Amino acid sequence: MATELVRDSSNRVIGYIDDLGDRVFAKGQNGIVLGNYDKILDRTLDASSNIVGNGNLLSVLIYNQR
DSSP states (O other), rough: OEEEEETTSSSSSEEEEEEEESEEEEEETSSOEEEETTTTEEHHHHHHHHEEEEOOOOHHHHHHHO
16 A cells, blocks of 8 residues: 655645555545545546546645645
């Protein structure tokens, strides 16, 4: 499992991206899952399982969490 920190322009940690193999999860600053990316389907879903779009858009979920 690889965890990547996501920082804003002020270098503050605003979220995390956890790669768990076929799925990659976006977590907010507080550790709550914001969504996931399915590598096999090449699709990003939000925390409510709504389709966000095709491709890995997890950073969009993290930056738009406010």
